[in-house]
Amino acid sequence: MPKEHLNTMFRGALILSISSLVAKILSAVYRIPLQNMVGNTGFYVYQQIYPIYGIGMTFALNGFPNFISKLVAEQPDETSKSLVTRRAFHILSGLSLVIFLGLQLGANWIAIRMGDVRLAPIVSSVAWMFIFMPWLATGRGYYQGQFLMGPTAVSQLIEQVVRVGVIIMAAYFSIHRGWDDYHMGTWAMSSAAFAAICSSLVFTGFGLKHLLAPAPTATRPLPSYRKLTKRFIVEGGTLCLVAAVVILLQLIDSFSVMKGLVAQGQLPEIAKSLKGVFDRGQPLVQLGLVVATSFSATLLPALTNALAKRQFIEFKRHTQAMVHVSLALSMAATVGLIVLMPQINRLLFGSLEGTTALRIYVLSIIFAALITTYTSVLQSLNQYTAMIIGIVAGLVTKLALNYTLVVRYGINGASLVTALSLAVMFGIMWLGSPDDLQQVLLESGYVIKLLAISAAMGIVVLISSHEIQALVGPAMANNRGIAGIITLVGVVIGIIVFVGGAVVVRLFSIREWLVLPYGKRLIKAVAKGKEHHS
Template sequence: MAKRVRNTQLNGQRRGLINGALLLSLSALIAKVLSAVYRIPLQNLVGNTGFYVYQQVYPLYGIAMTFALSGLPVFISKLIAEISDPVTQRAVAKRIFVILAGLSVVLFIGLFIGAKQIAIGMGDGDLASLIRVVAGMALFMPELAVGRGFAQGRFNMRPTAISQVLEQVIRVAVIIIVAVLAAQQQWSVYKMGAWAMSGAIFGAIAATATFIPFYQRLFQMPEHVSLSADYRWWTLARRLWQEGGTICLFAAVVLLLQLVDSFTVKKGLVDAGMTQAAAKSLKGVYDRAQPLIQLGLVVATSFSATLLPTLSEALNGKERRAYQTTLTTLIHMSFALSVGATAGLVILMPVINLVLFGSMSGSLALAIYCLSIIFASLISTYNSILQSMNQYRLSLVALVVGVVMKIATNHAAVLAWGINGASWATVLGLASMMIVLWWGSPDDMREALTHRRFVPRLAVATGAMVVVTGIVGNGLLLLLGDGRLTAIVIVTVGVISGLATFIVTALRVHLFTTREWLTLPGGRRLLKLIQRD
């Protein structure tokens, strides 16, 4: 009887964990879509130069929020989950909060005082006001990271999900309101940028407010709690630096490469002979890639992310067969969806550019940049798997190699090929990172990616999609002529026909196993249709 009750409790905890992970994945999906989509009306309202001003400083905000909203909470949740005693959990959370509070004050002072020098390093001293606004975000890092991490460590995903969506909704609303006002009242692009960045502060305040009850309880606990040597101040600070730092940096990998662009692309264009005004405008065109990459990554990673709890469960339960099956499925889905999304974006890029941003300027650079989706999604997947094994060293080495490659090649590439060169440097950096991860990962992870049957079948499905989409797009262009309205029709029909072709071909060539199809929305229905045929 006791055994039955214990099994029932374990099954309940397991279902709660999976449901919580799904809730967290859904909130992350909503936040990512909002974070990508708002940039399109922003660029349309403020133009290429206004978009350049916002995007130059955005990586600083993005990295800070990645630390506060995803990277550090993951580390803190693992730390809290290691502890069974609630009093000890709160005492450790309190110490982590104090450590992070000290770090956040140092970051705030450094960014605020050094804003002018950072802006000059980006080639535009007028960006200093935006950087000072972003500096304020550092002060919210401890509250958000510890609040989220503590809740997740106790398998309560609701506070994180609510705060994540709330932060994005308020931030995006402020940005769009500011953009409309800036366009109507003809603000300078730098005034617009500073006020748009303030949306992050308002969003962070709202997100932090959701954790007020938690902090009231945290700081009402007894001051003196005896902790083991594993949770001494120095030990926690060291783990925060080594494990937490690696998780955070990898979560912000694309943002780190964008930060390199902020310091090199505009300056490189000026060094190549462009005027300041022309270089700012062209950098704004180049920055159009960011929402496209984010949307592509949402497509490529959202479905596969739901498999991570199953993977961890199989690993912890030492169920080797289930672990291997889930790992292969995870890598296959990430690879196939990223390749499909990339191919669709590349083939339709000129008309997508016209629909979203009002011109076809920089379409080649954007198409090249979209190749990053494949590597970035695989990097994210491989890193998540390695983290589930508590392996961090390989990820850190790969990260350093990729960022160094981007830094080493970016300026020269911009001098030689303009923004096309910057796109190639980003792809090269991410490809280098992926090669290091693949080479150093366990055999089963390497074999899942390079399976001799999977890769050729994926090439067939993708090739069929590209051919059909290209024929449909060019046919509609000849039939309907140029224009933004025509482009909307081409994109809509092209996406539908391309997706249908990819799915049908994938079914015919048996690209995915039955288990893999069932992880996709509507997968069961698709399998029934093909079996009926």
């Protein structure tokens, strides 16, 4: 691959990574003011239907665009690229029409299966976004196939900003105009269609030229619609499945948690509120994942480059750095959240409800981060079997156990099954990955060192938070400001203890330190300290 071509690809990957990071942060953070504005039941109404939106955006943003970019990159000339994109658009249009009609005609059925028939209009409102899915997916896929990531990045940011804006406006109007939770939910979910319209405008020029203009004459034979459809189902479907893992678990929760709580003996209104409390875990896990995977993802272009140049030792080193950094950050975030959960729960959501369930739920961060990292590596190696088997096994685990454990243990049971399902997924992926990739976690006692540092950090942060609580006294215990101070102090102490412990036990290699923020400065500071002592 020419050097200029590689540089363009890496610049594009960086642009897309930054926009994805901003979009993920926005997607996680807006839920906190939303819950504060509409309460537990309003949050339940929104979160029940959110997984349908999430799956649609996975189709339009990750799974199908990535597959279409591969199709486009395979074509030898511009005419073939344009024609294969047009065929992909036709196939996706058929799929999106089937999904749209299925959601519109089946809205009542879906709502009843979720245990709340009043959710039907919200299902109908979110269905409209699927109309725009073919346009978005083919536009993004075409430009990505040309190594131009700018249009995808811009459309991604527009989509999130517009959607979050409409959702917060819907919550605001629900408070000031006395809307009920379901009316608010309908408008909040209509944000998906508004956002899709606005982000689709980025691809107007592309659509007029490649989708709506008269088709150019083919210069060479193209893959048939039948062959392309088969590849969409197998290859595109696999990419969508991998990208939608956490959302699919949330979808299973939508169909089983509320019904399980009612079967347990809770009144429907109490069950809705409890489901809203359980859903507090989703933004926490999402934020934890952003922290855990964003820095390790910076190694992806280097990983691709090493593989393209057949530099297998370098590929292994980059893989090890990705896994080590991702696991360390996810472990630190998880232990910190577990220890500080009472304060975080009060600070962000205004109460201590569901603290135990949330502590269990955030264990998902570790396994979800490892799944994200391992899938990136396995995809670069074109090894999909272990991924698919792992994901299917995890989803079957969730389906089989969720309702039963909710009936028995309430929302604690749902949290436990989520973490267990992700653990099953990762376990199978790990066992099915190449030996070199398995050994990455086992080399040089890395996991034992990490567990020791995390335990030390957790104990120090726990003692510190108890000391501050004792200092301010029980009268101030329910104050959100005090909870914020304890959280902030806990985070600072946790970082100091974790980084200090990592330096002492030599948890990271120099390559791994350089991936982390201020890692370069830390290496220099440690080197100067050694020189000073010697």
